[in-house]
Amino acid sequence: xxxxxxxxxxxxxxxxxxxxxxxxxxxxxxxxxxxxxxxxxxxxxxxxxxxxxxxxxxxxxxxxxxxxxxxxxxxxxxxxxxxxxxxxxxxxxxxxxxxxxxxxxxxxxxxxxxxxxxxxxxxxxx
Amino acid sequence: xxxxxxxxxxxxxxxxxxxxxxxxxxxxxxxxxxxxxxxxxxxxxxxxxxxxxxxxxxxxxxxxxxxxxxxxxxxxxxxxxxxxxxxxxxxxxxxx
Amino acid sequence: xxxxxxxxxxxxxxxxxxxxxxxxxxxxxxxxxxxxxxxxxxxxxxxxxxxxxxxxxxxxxxxxxxxxxxxxxxxxxxxxx
Numbered sequence: 417x418x419x420x421x422x423x424x425x426x427x428x429x430x431x432x433x434x435x436x437x438x439x440x441x442x443x444x445x446x447x448x449x450x451x452x453x454x455x456x457x458x459x460x461x462x463x464x465x466x467x468x469x470x471x472x473x474x475x476x477x478x479x480x481x482x483x484x485x486x487x488x489x490x491x492x493x494x495x496x497x498x499x500x501x502x503x504x505x506x507x508x509x510x511x512x513x514x515x516x517x518x519x520x521x522x523x524x525x526x527x528x529x530x531x532x533x534x535x536x537x538x539x540x541x542x
Numbered sequence: 543x544x545x546x547x548x549x550x551x552x553x554x555x556x557x558x559x560x561x562x563x564x565x566x567x568x569x570x571x572x573x574x575x576x577x578x579x580x581x582x583x584x585x586x587x588x589x590x591x592x593x594x595x596x597x598x599x600x601x602x603x604x605x606x607x608x609x610x611x612x613x614x615x616x617x618x619x620x621x622x623x624x625x626x627x628x629x630x631x632x633x634x635x636x637x638x
Numbered sequence: 639x640x641x642x643x644x645x646x647x648x649x650x651x652x653x654x655x656x657x658x659x660x661x662x663x664x665x666x667x668x669x670x671x672x673x674x675x676x677x678x679x680x681x682x683x684x685x686x687x688x689x690x691x692x693x694x695x696x697x698x699x700x701x702x703x704x705x706x707x708x709x710x711x712x713x714x715x716x717x718x719x
Contacts, residue, residue, distance in 0.1 A: 423568065426568065430555055433555075434552070438551040441547045441550065441551070442543055442547025466569075468576070469569045470571040471570070472571055478595050492581035498580060498596040498597045502605065506608060506609070513615055513620075516619055517622050520627055523626075
């Protein structure tokens with residue numbers, strides 16, 4: 417039981433990631449593929465943010481007033497790990513950039529082939 | 543295609559779940575990720591940057607070049623969108 | 639972190655993800671993806687990552703949904719799967 421409580425978050429993140437992966441490789445519609453890509457990216461970001469979490473007495477990575485004036489020493493276990501938060505802040509913005517380019521390409525393909533279904537586009541290319 | 547995709551994603555998921563067996567427990571304060579680099583940021587942010595929020599201090603102060611690179615990525619993506627969506631309009635105008 | 643809250647939010651997130659890729663109307667799928675982003679934002683708030691949470695709420699759920707709706711409006715809502 418302890419083992420399940422220690423790991424079930426990871427398993428749900430992997431299920432989420434595999435939902436996105438399935439949508440990317442098996443769905444026929446381009447917008448559905450892009451939705452799958454978004455879910456995949458969000459699952460990876462969730463995994464990284466969950467690494468930063470510390471059980472116990474850890475709080476948000478914002479220094480409180482008493483600590484800020486050196487009243488007592490700051491312990492590292494007292495605050496959550498700020499580094500994954502920073503990296504994932506960058507990753508969210510980059511994911512929106514890739515989403516914009518992917519949607520622009522999908523709009524271009526619709527203008528050229530008048531469909532968003534992958535097999536019809538492949539038939540039209542031949 | 544659907545069944546192949548389902549089978550492939552289930553196999554990959556099984557491998558990844560097998561990989562989590564070696565991960566540290568969820569929320570463990572002594573996991574390797576929270577022992578090596580981040581204590582330095584947490585201890586020295588106040589004296590070095592005088593910012594209470596550690597996340598913004600690391601984002602804009604310690605790793606400012608990282609954020610600059612992110613801005614370059616956004617700029618590139620915006621230019622790609624503009625070029626992709628603009629070329630088609632020019633074609634339409636030329637055709638009448 | 640409250641463990642029941644954690645489990646409920648994770649359940650909602652997985653349900654929204656499955657619904658977003660199975661629904662047969664693209665505009666509905668995009669709307670469900672917006673709901674997914676907001677549930678993800680709640681998830682990050684309860685994990686303690688408030689900066690990531692409000693970036694996701696403004697950039698991921700706001701601008702992302704707007705881009706998706708613009709794309710669906712410029713193309714078509716119909717899909718076969």
